[in-house]
Amino acid sequence: VIELNNVWKIYKTGSIETPALRGVNLVVGRGDFISIMGPSGSGKSTLLNIIGLLDKPTRGEVRLAGRDISKLSGREMAYYRNYYLGFVFQRFNLVGRLTVRENIELPLIARGVPRSERLRMVVKALSMAGGDESWLEKKPTQLSGGQQQRVAIARAIVGNPLILLADEPTGNLDRASAKVVMETFQALNSRGLTIVLVTHDPEVANCSERIYVIRDGTIIESREPVKS
Amino acid sequence: VIELNNVWKIYKTGSIETPALRGVNLVVGRGDFISIMGPSGSGKSTLLNIIGLLDKPTRGEVRLAGRDISKLSGREMAYYRNYYLGFVFQRFNLVGRLTVRENIELPLIARGVPRSERLRMVVKALSMAGGDESWLEKKPTQLSGGQQQRVAIARAIVGNPLILLADEPTGNLDRASAKVVMETFQALNSRGLTIVLVTHDPEVANCSERIYVIRDGTIIESREPVKS
Numbered sequence A, B: 001v002i003e004l005n006n007v008w009k010i011y012k013t014g015s016i017e018t019p020a021l022r023g024v025n026l027v028v029g030r031g032d033f034i035s036i037m038g039p040s041g042s043g044k045s046t047l048l049n050i051i052g053l054l055d056k057p058t059r060g061e062v063r064l065a066g067r068d069i070s071k072l073s074g075r076e077m078a079y080y081r082n083y084y085l086g087f088v089f090q091r092f093n094l095v096g097r098l099t100v101r102e103n104i105e106l107p108l109i110a111r112g113v114p115r116s117e118r119l120r121m122v123v124k125a126l127s128m129a130g131g132d133e134s135w136l137e138k139k140p141t142q143l144s145g146g147q148q149q150r151v152a153i154a155r156a157i158v159g160n161p162l163i164l165l166a167d168e169p170t171g172n173l174d175r176a177s178a179k180v181v182m183e184t185f186q187a188l189n190s191r192g193l194t195i196v197l198v199t200h201d202p203e204v205a206n207c208s209e210r211i212y213v214i215r216d217g218t219i220i221e222s223r224e225p226v227k228s
């Protein structure tokens, strides 16, 4: 359902060129649960942004659900992003002036889900992320870092996407909260959700079915997790 | 050098009251290196913000370098914050429109350090944080999450503060980068820097001399780390 062929990403800042991805090949099957590990700066977020249609490669091919994304119109790309993908950002990217409830329901509004149904789905998504209903009318700045992270996770899963892309979704969570999130991811995966998860935490990576190791913009290794 | 006596912090959002800290007592001696662990939402960032003079307690006493901070004038508080404290924020709080170099040198400009001296100190601080000189003219948004975190760490230590307050400083770092940061913290501590570090990572907490465990706004335990 995700296919990357010889994907390159070279950022240009003034006269400086930073090759963030240097020929990445990756195939993710429908229903797979894979994780990507690697040093800081090795290209993980860049890779996830390209898979998530938030960025275009400098070179190479990206296919999503069988379609070459460089052939998609602007409207088609927006459709894919709204209906197929759920994204947990490394910096959360919550909307500061909206309440928690309004933040989580954004993907549902994009799909025209009626109000009464939205609240039910928001409450369920927040609970699956390990969050608490008492947060719903708060603003993101009135939550702790780990609470904000769980709101971001709830937003990513509320619309029942095809593919979940999660960039270090447990970085601000204690062991117990991280465990709730990983159990939710595994439950959703067993019901068909495809998951690509970026993490620095080996215990989190071990919850996936396959670990890809990236270094300096290329995938150097692919292995089975160590089941504990 | 830091003393908290029966510190309470109650946030009020409309009619809702959230007790974030409920009677915290803490004594940190000069040159100590302590860490604070606890579940997400337990009050760690709130505690650090109060120690760092970024917030006032609802009740209770905070003493810094022997002075009751509620008796300090606005100018004195600003002086303390600029000269005594270095702060690594959980969300980094880098200034987006400034370059990395300009971000790191902010504490030095506040102290009137001349330009030529500033560049030398910035380069040294960034190297100690495990960063790279190639980042200096970039903007924060052109760096990866873990790179931004190391810039925030460099900014916190560049001015040779008395006390370093670090809120989950390795949350976005791989093992190797986290190790560089912790070795720098230990080196600075052995030269007299007092460190209060908030973390979810037991391996990071084990680098400190004493671990305080907080839950629901109170410190429930204080223990020696498990040396590995």
Ligand SMILES: Nc1ncnc2c1ncn2[C@@H]1O[C@H](COP(=O)(O)OP(=O)(O)OP(=O)(O)O)[C@@H](O)[C@H]1O
Pocket: A141, A142, A143, A144, A145, A146, A147, A172, A174, B011, B012, B013, B018, B019, B020, B038, B039, B040, B041, B042, B043, B044, B045, B046, B047, B090
């Ligand atoms: N500005 C605010 N207004 C209302 N409630 C707040 C505010 N800031 C924090 N809180 C609440 O206070 C409690 C403690 O928050 P704090 O940020 O100190 O937690 P934390 O231990 O740092 O958590 P984390 O590990 O997730 O970063 C949480 O329940 C949070 O929702």
Ligand SMILES: Nc1ncnc2c1ncn2[C@@H]1O[C@H](COP(=O)(O)OP(=O)(O)OP(=O)(O)O)[C@@H](O)[C@H]1O
Pocket: A011, A012, A013, A018, A019, A020, A038, A039, A040, A041, A042, A043, A044, A045, A046, A047, A090, B141, B142, B143, B144, B145, B146, B147, B172, B174
């Ligand atoms: N907008 C940009 N302009 C220039 N360089 C960039 C930009 N975004 C990222 N980079 C560079 O591309 C490289 C890869 O960045 P990326 O964010 O993908 O790393 P990462 O693996 O997610 O790291 P981390 O674990 O720290 O989050 C880094 O060297 C970074 O400095």
Ligand SMILES: [Mg+2]
Pocket: A044, A045, A046, A090, A167, B144, B145, B146
């Ligand atoms: Mg990243």
Ligand SMILES: [Mg+2]
Pocket: A144, A145, A146, B044, B045, B046, B090, B167
């Ligand atoms: Mg916090």
